[in-house]
Amino acid sequence: MSSNSSNISYRFDTQRLRAGYEPKNHNYAVSPPIYQTTSFDFRDVEHAKALFGLRELGNLYTRVGNPTTAVLEQRIAALDGAAGAIALASGMAAISYTLLNIAEGGGRILTSPYLYGGSADSFKKVYPKFGIKFDIAKNIENPKKLHEEITPDTKAIYVESISNPSGVLLDIDAIAEVAHEHGIPLVVDNTVATPYLYNPIAHGADIVVYSATKGLTGHGNVIAGLVLESGKFNWQTEKFPQFSEKYYTLRDINDNWRSFPEVFPQTPFTGRIRFNYLNYFGAALSPFDAYLVLIGLETLSERIAKQVKNATALAQYLKNHKAVEWVRYPGLEDSPYHELAQRDFKNGTGGILSFGFKGTTEQRESFLNSVKLFHYHVNIGDARSLIVNSPQTTHGELEPEEKLLADIPENLIRISAGLEDIEDLIADLEQAFNKALSE
Numbered sequence: 181m182s183s184n185s186s187n188i189s190y191r192f193d194t195q196r197l198r199a200g201y202e203p204k205n206h207n208y209a210v211s212p213p214i215y216q217t218t219s220f221d222f223r224d225v226e227h228a229k230a231l232f233g234l235r236e237l238g239n240l241y242t243r244v245g246n247p248t249t250a251v252l253e254q255r256i257a258a259l260d261g262a263a264g265a266i267a268l269a270s271g272m273a274a275i276s277y278t279l280l281n282i283a284e285g286g287g288r289i290l291t292s293p294y295l296y297g298g299s300a301d302s303f304k305k306v307y308p309k310f311g312i313k314f315d316i317a318k319n320i321e322n323p324k325k326l327h328e329e330i331t332p333d334t335k336a337i338y339v340e341s342i343s344n345p346s347g348v349l350l351d352i353d354a355i356a357e358v359a360h361e362h363g364i365p366l367v368v369d370n371t372v373a374t375p376y377l378y379n380p381i382a383h384g385a386d387i388v389v390y391s392a393t394k395g396l397t398g399h400g401n402v403i404a405g406l407v408l409e410s411g412k413f414n415w416q417t418e419k420f421p422q423f424s425e426k427y428y429t430l431r432d433i434n435d436n437w438r439s440f441p442e443v444f445p446q447t448p449f450t451g452r453i454r455f456n457y458l459n460y461f462g463a464a465l466s467p468f469d470a471y472l473v474l475i476g477l478e479t480l481s482e483r484i485a486k487q488v489k490n491a492t493a494l495a496q497y498l499k500n501h502k503a504v505e506w507v508r509y510p511g512l513e514d515s516p517y518h519e520l521a522q523r524d525f526k527n528g529t530g531g532i533l534s535f536g537f538k539g540t541t542e543q544r545e546s547f548l549n550s551v552k553l554f555h556y557h558v559n560i561g562d563a564r565s566l567i568v569n570s571p572q573t574t575h576g577e578l579e580p581e582e583k584l585l586a587d588i589p590e591n592l593i594r595i596s597a598g599l600e601d602i603e604d605l606i607a608d609l610e611q612a613f614n615k616a617l618s619e
């Protein structure tokens with residue numbers, strides 16, 4: 181469960197294959213073994229005492245940690261330059277444990293208006309019942325004025341590095357500065373970007389969350405989430421009294437009670453998630469699913485690079501199509517985010533693009549019913565190309581004025597570019613347009 185990678189000096193493409201794993205510690209197995217076990221025997225009574233007092237970190241019970249899952253945690257930490265990481269059973273578990281760990285007992289979170297539908301809806305409906313309230317920032321794209329929206333009760337700023345479905349890019353460096361001036365952390369959902377395209381921590385983020393279900397794993401075969409921490413944020417202030425709480429369960433050998441930062445000086449945030457939230461709320465990732473994420477990570481760079489290439493080609497094709505009102509892809513030269521893309525996204529701006537269908541609602545629906553190669557469903561980041569009418573599905577929870585604020589017009593169609601031959605993808609869209617427009 182330690183978070184330091186022994187391969188820390190290797191570059192990105194080597195780390196995604198090697199970080200966090202030493203074959204010699206696992207019977208020289210080349211591929212990380214799946215430790216499909218609930219529990220781990222104690223060597224003796226002293227060992228049990230040391231593990232339970234967290235004086236020694238080791239494997240105990242798979243709900244709180246597992247050797248296969250630990251490889252994934254260390255690998256993603258290495259890829260993102262994080263001090264530590266924790267794997268969880270879904271992206272939503274990563275988001276909820278993060279926000280509860282920051283604002284338990286009550287507080288406010290300042291968010292971007294451009295959020296994943298499940299995040300936006302749960303922020304509105306579920307968290308307020310736990311005393312956690314959300315303010316949707318008016319100035320997220322104008323960080324100089326963002327400080328006006330921070331109240332004494334604001335506990336964090338929460339944004340997405342590349343938003344879905346609209347592809348909004350934000351100046352994370354400037355937003356992080358505002359957060360830090362107020363002694364609060366910046367949390368970045370980096371799901372769409374993946375560490376191949378963007379490292380939020382290098383741009384000042386304190387906490388990074390992922391739905392590993394998407395591009396990180398990339399094969400549409402697992403639900404998984406991750407939380408990473410920079411290790412640089414000071415949690416021991418009056419805004420976060422929970423981090424100064426001392427627990428009997430964290431006592432040292434002389435029976436002195438200790439706090440999470442005392443036990444985990446480098447990784448107090450993920451340490452606290454592991455032993456309070458994962459341990460007691462229980463959204464554990466199974467070792468087999470951790471293994472699937474690891475296999476996905478092995479080809480992360482090649483997959484995302486090809487998705488960027490296909491997304492760019494699809495955006496160009498759609499821009500010139502008569503049935504298309506507009507195209508949103510931050511990689512396009514006429515995108516309002518082109519400058520930020522050039523500055524911060526050297527490897528491209530991902531596989532998600534969207535366009536406005538020019539035609540009647542019936543024609544738009546007929547277009548979706550006519551695609552043959554594109555999969556029509558809600559996921560993103562798959563090796564296969566996907567298409568969906570976001571305003572009516574993934575973002576269908578948003579009320580009309582919320583859709584307006586999030587800038588999601590009713591005629592928006594989202595594409596998640598996969599790895600197929602681009603000619604086949606374009607031909608599929610072309611035949612679907614022809615069919616829809618002939619009706």
Ligand SMILES: *Cc1c(COP(=O)(O)O)cnc(C)c1O
Pocket residue numbers: 270271272273296298299340344369371372390391392393394403404405560
């Ligand atoms: C899918 C998604 C989530 C939720 O992740 P799950 O793994 O489905 O729970 C969170 N944030 C973003 C940006 C997503 O795309």
